[in-house]
Amino acid sequence: SGHVPASIIKQRFKEDLKSDVVEALVPKHFRKEAEKQGLIPVSQPQVTDLHIHDGEPLRFKATFEILPEIDVQGYKELRADHPEIDVKDEEVEEAVNNVREQHATYTSVEGRPLADGDFAQASMDGKPKQDDDTSKPVHMDEVLIEIGGKNTVPEFTQNLRGANAGDTREFEVSYPEDVADKRLAGKAFVYTVKIQAIKQKNLPELNDDFAKELGEFTSLDQVRKQIRENMHAERKHDAERQAKDKLVAELVKRNEFEVPESLVDRQIDVRLERGLRALAAQGMKMEDLKKMDLPRLRVGQRDQAVQDVKSSLLLERVADLEKIEVGEDEVNHEIAALAQQTKQTPEAVRARLTQDGGLDRIRNRIRSEKTLDFLYRQSA
Template identity: 45%
Template sequence: MSSADTIETTPNPEAAAPESTEHSHAHDHDHEPHHHGPSLNPECTREVQIEVAADEVSKAFRTVTRRYQKQARIPGFRAGKVPESLIRSRFADGLRQDVVETVLPTHFREAIDKAGLRPISQPQVTDLHLEDGQPLKFKAVFEILPEISVDGYQDVHVAKPDTELTDTELNAELDRVRDSRSTMEPVAEDRTLVDGDWAQITFRGEIKNESNEAETTEAAAQQPITGDDVMIEVGGQNTLPAFNEALRGSKPGQELKFEVSYPEDFGERRLAGKTISYDVEVKAIKKKIQPELTDEFAKELGEYEGIEDFKQKLKDHLASDKKRRLEGETRDKIVEALIAKYQFPVPESLVQQQVDARLDRGLRALAQQGMRTEDMRKLDFNRLRDAQHDSALNEVKGSLLLDRIADAEKIEVTDAEVDRELELLSLQMREPIETLRTRLTDDGGLARIREQIRREKTGGLLYQKLAS
């Protein structure tokens, strides 16, 4: 993750962000207190006490009650003719909730404006007292952005990376391209397998009995490990030593028996820590033939004029990718150094929003890998949230610092820059750009895009100033 792309749920000091587990800016314009919420950082927490006059409360009760009378459908009464007393008894909880939602927002906004406070979390209502004919009293608790000084940030320095592409890197990529288009050709001569050959084999493996009864039962229940016409490089660095030793010097038609003890951390779980007895038949010896770097080969790869054109475009792509990657890593190091340099309290609501965003990305990745929804529900989300907390905290701290430095450097984002990002998103999502713009404006996404672009520009400026 680059330094300019560190937090999805960005603080908006102009508004109270609603309690939400995702895209918390969807109602940034609301300032409406909620009755419950996440734990808050005491150093960033503020409280306002509010009292609403009894006559305004009574007026709200009458207005809400009349609305309920018009909508209520109760057997024995005509529509709109249900007695007010019955409405108040039957729908007491709903009436109270609607009165609170009618009265609270305006008075809360007035209270924070008067106090000069700018909430960035959804306010939590406590000590609510509501009775018809009496003043409405409540407290609202919320978080604000901390005071952050970035004085001296110019003193932070990190090593500037060498982003030049080397000939070794270019040649290695050319070899990978050739290897991807290589063919396997049979070896006609009568000889044994040597390093560099590819053995075409058929094999069957069985897990040896373990002394532990539970492991024996588990092993017996597993299907044999088999493979037909599998290609294995003799002496290859990715080939297990036991296979190299057994195959080296053997000939087609030969049958081999040997055992392989797999380490506990072996990548394939059913083999990890097991000893497998293999029966292997060598079917053929083959050589991998890589294509020559000719103009014809280049044209097979794409719309290239010839091999030199392909090499140049590959070099440009690799150089650009290396430069972007190393500069991104350096910007991350700069942000890490800034986080270490400045200590300040961080609103817990922003941290929890970032935990939500990280978990959301993780769950989407699991879903793409084929994990079923019912299996996801079995995950220990409390443990997962705890595990994400420290990383989320640093991401929020990094974003807040970038925002303050952007203020100090007077970095602005133009409408043209936002439009370019929208055009890319429109192509990626296959959604008409104006439809996308409207949707992102309504759910706060456009503001997040603008903030992300601003941070990216700030990260680029810091790279120019602080990397040396």
């Protein structure tokens, strides 16, 4: 009647069926059993001794890593510095002067040669005297050189002083070993400098009019107050960050326990990805990134990854004990900030994060920060 007997179908598809059954049932039963025994798996189970026969119950062995039981010790006895944050008047004045320098204007001077305090607007070529791979010729179309300036290479001042607009000067510079730019240490260059114009620097007067030009200020005192507050907040943040890092390091030191290898591996991935992203952002080329010795880099990241995993497990445990939770409003606040950064709607950001597990990461990060705040507050 055109029906293929079930036994033949069974035979033919046995292998396929088997693998489908395994893929569908094993994870489900594995999760159920792990929950029943109160275990939290942190790695994919390695399944062995799979027993799958018609009419018999499914049996298998699963080997996997679990989160260690951590009985966290001594977190209430941790102590950290809570230094008084001080911003001196002269530091505020220095910052005000930096803002003033940024708003300097330059006007052309006619009818006289370059003198100290002037700026030479010039084009410049530099040829290395040594023939090595690390010294490359330099060319700049337009550069401002301060004659007699404290950061000006002395040979530039000596050779350009007294020159007129339109003149070209050629001279040699031998850089000392202790020069700030390490690429120039011990090198010699021949420079050809063509002076296009002589400029004078004009600094705005420090008064309330200057403050108004900066934006939402009505007086210079307001500018000073804002600068002082920013410096104070930045220093307070840095001091807290350092103190929290020390607290976590001390917490890890007081609590010895083994961490699951799979978590360490995952953290090494995170650290490497972060490092490679930073290198790419600094302009490292893709082909150079590909040439890097990843196995060696992984080994180099291992110790720090173990510390990272330990600290995050310990902070999680402290959060459980202290009942530190994350409210929806806190998550929404974070999503709103991300939306603003990426110029998307909060809804779009939330949808993307829901898909790739990002919401949990945000919750964990906020919870971890709140736990650090708790440890810092009680460490005084």
